[in-house]
Every structure is written in structure tokens, then in C-alpha cells.
Amino acid sequence: MSENILDIKNLSITYVTKDLGTCYAVNDVSLSLQKGHTLGLVGETGAGKTTIAKGILRLLPKPQGHVTSGTVLFNGEDLYQKSEAAMRGIRGKKISLIFQDPMTALNPIDTVGEQIAEVIRLHAKINKKEAALRAVEILEMVGIPGDRSTEYPHQFSGGMKQRVVIAMSLACSPELLIADEPTTALDVTIQAQVLDMMNDLKERLGTSMILITHDLGVVAEMCDEVAVIYAGEVVEIGTARDIFKHMSHPYTIGLFESLPDLKSESKRLKLIPGLMPDPTDLPKGCKFAPRCSHCTAECETMAIPLTEITPGHFCRCLNLQQKEERV
Amino acid sequence: MSTILEVKDLKKYFKVNAGLLHAVDGVSFKIEEGQTLGVVGESGCGKSTLGRVVLHLLDNTGGQILYHGEDVTTVSREKLSALRREMQIIFQDPFSSLNPRMTVYQTIAEPMQIIGGYTRAQIEERVSEMMDIVGLAARFVNSYPHELDGGRRQRIGIARALVLNPKFVVCDEPVSALDVSIQAQVLNLMLDIQERMGLTYIFITHDLSVVKYISNDIMVMYLGQMVEKAPADELFKHRYHPYTRALISAVPIPDIDHKRERIQLKGELTSPINPKPGCRFAARCIYAKPECFEVNPEIEEITPGHFVRCHCVRELNNL
Numbered sequence: 001m002s003e004n005i006l007d008i009k010n011l012s013i014t015y016v017t018k019d020l021g022t023c024y025a026v027n028d029v030s031l032s033l034q035k036g037h038t039l040g041l042v043g044e045t046g047a048g049k050t051t052i053a054k055g056i057l058r059l060l061p062k063p064q065g066h067v068t069s070g071t072v073l074f075n076g077e078d079l080y081q082k083s084e085a086a087m088r089g090i091r092g093k094k095i096s097l098i099f100q101d102p103m104t105a106l107n108p109i110d111t112v113g114e115q116i117a118e119v120i121r122l123h124a125k126i127n128k129k130e131a132a133l134r135a136v137e138i139l140e141m142v143g144i145p146g147d148r149s150t151e152y153p154h155q156f157s158g159g160m161k162q163r164v165v166i167a168m169s170l171a172c173s174p175e176l177l178i179a180d181e182p183t184t185a186l187d188v189t190i191q192a193q194v195l196d197m198m199n200d201l202k203e204r205l206g207t208s209m210i211l212i213t214h215d216l217g218v219v220a221e222m223c224d225e226v227a228v229i230y231a232g233e234v235v236e237i238g239t240a241r242d243i244f245k246h247m248s249h250p251y252t253i254g255l256f257e258s259l260p261d262l263k264s265e266s267k268r269l270k271l272i273p274g275l276m277p278d279p280t281d282l283p284k285g286c287k288f289a290p291r292c293s294h295c296t297a298e299c300e301t302m303a304i305p306l307t308e309i310t311p312g313h314f315c316r317c318l319n320l321q322q323k324e325e326r327v
Numbered sequence: 328m329s330t331i332l333e334v335k336d337l338k339k340y341f342k343v344n345a346g347l348l349h350a351v352d353g354v355s356f357k358i359e360e361g362q363t364l365g366v367v368g369e370s371g372c373g374k375s376t377l378g379r380v381v382l383h384l385l386d387n388t389g390g391q392i393l394y395h396g397e398d399v400t401t402v403s404r405e406k407l408s409a410l411r412r413e414m415q416i417i418f419q420d421p422f423s424s425l426n427p428r429m430t431v432y433q434t435i436a437e438p439m440q441i442i443g444g445y446t447r448a449q450i451e452e453r454v455s456e457m458m459d460i461v462g463l464a465a466r467f468v469n470s471y472p473h474e475l476d477g478g479r480r481q482r483i484g485i486a487r488a489l490v491l492n493p494k495f496v497v498c499d500e501p502v503s504a505l506d507v508s509i510q511a512q513v514l515n516l517m518l519d520i521q522e523r524m525g526l527t528y529i530f531i532t533h534d535l536s537v538v539k540y541i542s543n544d545i546m547v548m549y550l551g552q553m554v555e556k557a558p559a560d561e562l563f564k565h566r567y568h569p570y571t572r573a574l575i576s577a578v579p580i581p582d583i584d585h586k587r588e589r590i591q592l593k594g595e596l597t598s599p600i601n602p603k604p605g606c607r608f609a610a611r612c613i614y615a616k617p618e619c620f621e622v623n624p625e626i627e628e629i630t631p632g633h634f635v636r637c638h639c640v641r642e643l644n645n646l
Contacts, residue, residue, distance in 0.1 A: 044506035044507070044508060044509075045506050157595050158370070159595055187369035187370055187533060188369070188533070188535070188574060189573060189574060189577045189592045190369075190595060191577065191579075192577035192589055192591065192592075193592070196591070215579065216507075216581035217579025217580050217581045218579045219581070220581050220582055220583045220585065221579050221587070240583050244581070244582060244583045245583070254508065255507060255508065256581065258507050258510070258511035259581060260534075260539065261536060262535065262536050262539060262575075262580065268518065269511040269514055269515055269540070270511070271511040271512050271515060272508040273512075275476060275478065275509070
């Protein structure tokens, strides 16, 4: 098979609720991830990033969440063909997920050591004592003194809790780590520590990673490839260099321009007018058309294909305008 | 230009089981009319407490807050309620700071109704004027907060804070809960309104790129104390305090060719409860000397307008 650890093909996910009708959260998304690489999923709240992550692990809320089309190949095997029991063997062992909010991802009434040991014992046949020892080792790997394994989550600060969550997700040396906004809840200096630690661990363990974030600065530091998600669609995908230096989609360009820059001197931010469309009522043509300054009549009516502009760099736009290399 | 607010040696301690929590510990600053003071720091450094104490929403433990030369902490109740009209706050979280059972109209009109003395028509006119200023379409006038997205909700918070024509507004992380494209819209709006209404802001945030963009002066806080204060451009050009340097270097830059010269900080914020003598930052500082653990350095004006609290500032920066 290919050297891709993960291949997502034409994935579509909807949420069906009585009140709101059908919400088209993910629309025909195809992504692939090479072994050892980090893929960044960038987009704003409600773009469908977390739904993609949950879709991969088949953790969509039931009964609202439905995968309406697509396949997810993990090491060449289709996860959607697996039994629920087989999935349980994969989650946490081969693919693990780091949740956004470390404050709520931990069980408040178990010690952190117990929680890590639980993951290990679920996937490896070892006794309690050995698992506890492994838990201590793993804690030390993420920079927490081993003797704190008998403490409870409330005794840790936010940054330490996120380390515990990361330790837990690495407990079984997964091949693929999905990190959903792992540092959003943290202060910058702590975020810097956690990002460095994740990079370091990734190199040592050879883990592949999907990093979900809205922070382009974090993406620049961590990712090899980047997919920009808007209204459940991939609007632009390519290597980090493609996206940061040759951004082509008007949304990607707008996203970069609306960032306050530590270096620039300007007194007003450029901005993208308007809001992301309602996922229960998506525009027919380009999803970004209502906010786009280059919108034409064609954009509003026809479905826009993802076209390859340079090898490996795809963009979903009819009016491609390569932006000059950013200085 | 005249000084609108002067804070002298402001202190706010909270009694907790373990002792005294020094949330704000001897902060002094001045703001000129029409200017913006950015306050940056990490969670737990006392920046939100500072904002609330300045507005006298929390009693101070010590020090003075002079608004147009008048001490807010000692004025009579009547005078205070008059002052409150001029001093307002915009809260961080547009999801929990609005009453879910009040419509946009009721929320924005409430401050006028509390003050009293306005006719119904005047209130209606003012509400629609405010909605126009903050860019909320008139059709939302009878909507409830849950029907609106974060950006629009934050606009309600802004409209409500500004409805009484205040002079001075504390903005406590007003854009932290918003997405970047919406954040840009709200930041531009706040700058437009400032120009139009001649407002003075204290802008509290943890986001250094936002603070640089919006502020005239920036104050960096660490564990209840000001560690550095300077005009915005000056601070980004010359970061004298080791903490400021580490803080700025920790911000991820959205440029893949950016060379990272990150200064890693050891450990995390130490406890503000019964702080030890000596520099608050010493335990995490790579340059700390024995004296740093014994004596807390005084604030010093290093170059005109640039204040730093550090024993080693001169040797570290070859000054």
C-alpha cells in the first residue's frame, strides 16, 4: 500500500436534528497524511474541523451524526468497515485524540496516574502494578515529576493538565495522533512549552499527527501540510510553504490579512466582511461567494471543483489570483 | 490633553484559606484622554482584577484611583453613580455576559432605564442609534442572545457599554472569544468608535499582537505587579524585562520562514498567595541572581516613558 497512514476520501457528514433540520457539517472532504508528517486543519469555529476528527474515529454523536458518504483508510484499511469492537481496539492504541479543553477532558475523581494506567490496561495485557509504573514513566516523558501521579486533576494547573492529557494519548504509542486545538486554552508561554514538547515527542516516537487549530502561528511552527477548511469544505490544501507563501484562495488570503501582525505598523486591520454561512442552508455555488470581493455570477451558481494550481497545491476557486510572495 | 485616570500604588488582596492572595500589588499608571492603555499578562496575573478595581466594582485594599483628579474610592454614593455613567466595562465572554432572557433592545436600553429620566421615544431612538454605530442590523432588535453569533453578541456588549456616552471604558478581553475574521471586525469597530466618541480605553488582553495593534501604551503584568510599561512601538523594539522578552518570543508567528528565537520559561506562574520576598519573576528567570530572591526591585524609568522592574535590566541590555 501507499506510505500514507491516513486517506480520507470524499467524506461527508451531516447532523440531523428536529429543530434545525439537516446541517451539512462536512462536505466531500478528501485528505491524506503521510507517515511521520503533521497535517494542519485550519478554519474558524463551525467550519467542521472537529467533526472531521470525530468522523475519523467514528465518534460522531448519535443519533444526529451521519456519515453520508466517503471512506477513511487507516494504513490501507477502511475504518468504516470495522466492527465496533475492532474500533475500540484502534481508538487510544493506534489513533488517539487530544481534546481541546484539558479542564474537562480529565475525570476529576480519579488520580492522573490511574487515568493513564486505565488506557494502558485497556490495550495491553499487563497487571495493575506494571501499568502504574508505565504511567509514571509517561508522565515523566511529558515533563511532570513521576511522584505527582497520585494527585488529582484539580491539583494541576492548566498547562500541566494538558500535559497529562497528552501523556494519556501517547500512553500506547499511537501511530496517529489527532490533536484538536491542544493549546487554545493555554497561555502563550505555556503553549510554547507544550508545542515544543509535542514536536519533540513526535520526532522521538515517529508519530503522525493531525493538528486542528485556528491559530496560523501554531500551524507555521508545527505543520508540514495544511488544509484550510471553510463551511465544511477544503478550500485550499498544500504544503505549509504553498499556503503561507503562495496562498491563493480569497478566504485564505483574507484570513492572513485579518491577523494583527506583531511586525506591521498599520492602524486598521483588513477584514473579511460578513459571517460564515449557516450550515443548514449553504449557498449553492461557492460557499465563500457571499463574502468574497471577486465573486462573479458563475461563482454563485456552479459547484466549484478543487483544482491543482501547482503540483500538490489545490484550491477551490474560479478566479485564481496567486498572491505575490509575502515579504 | 489631560489626564483622565491616575492610579497610584493600587492594591487588591483577596483573603483565601491559604492566606492573602495578592491579585494587584502596587500598580501605578496614568492615562491621557483619548488614549488606550493595553494591559497584557497571562491568566492569573491580576489584569482582570485590575480592570474591576479601577472601576470600583471591587473595593481596593490600598492606593488611590483618581478619575479627573477625584478619588473614586472615597466619593459619596451619589457622586459614584454619576461617575459610573462615564466609566463602563466590556466583558470578555459574549456568551455568558448577556442575560439570555433579555432581547437586544432590552439589553441595550437597560442602563438608560436604570438611570431614568428618558422618555420611551428617546430610549428607542438611542438604542437604534447605538445598534447602527456598532453595526447591528435593525432587524435584530427583538432577537435574543442565543439567536446571534459571538461577533454580534460582542457588539451588543459594546453597544450596552457605550449607550450612556461614557468617557472611559475598560475592555476586558473583548475579542478573545472570537474567531480571527470576526476579531478583526470588532477591533476595527472599537477603534472607529474611539475616534468618533473620543473614548479612553484600558484594553486587557493576553494577546500581544492585538495589544500592539490597539494600544498607545502597553503595560506588562506579572503576578499582580507591573514589570514593564512603555509606548507600544517602543516596547516591541526594546523589551528590557526578561519576562516581556519571553512573552513576546512565545507568540507563534504565522510565517514559516520566521526564525524562532524562543526563550523558554521554566515552570509556570508561581502562586500569588503570600508571595515570597524578592522579585516575583525570579523563580522562572534564567538571569536571576541571589539578590533577586531577596529584594523586590523597584520600578525604574530606564529611558523616558519606558519603565522596568528588574535588578539586572542595565547589565542585560547593555544600558
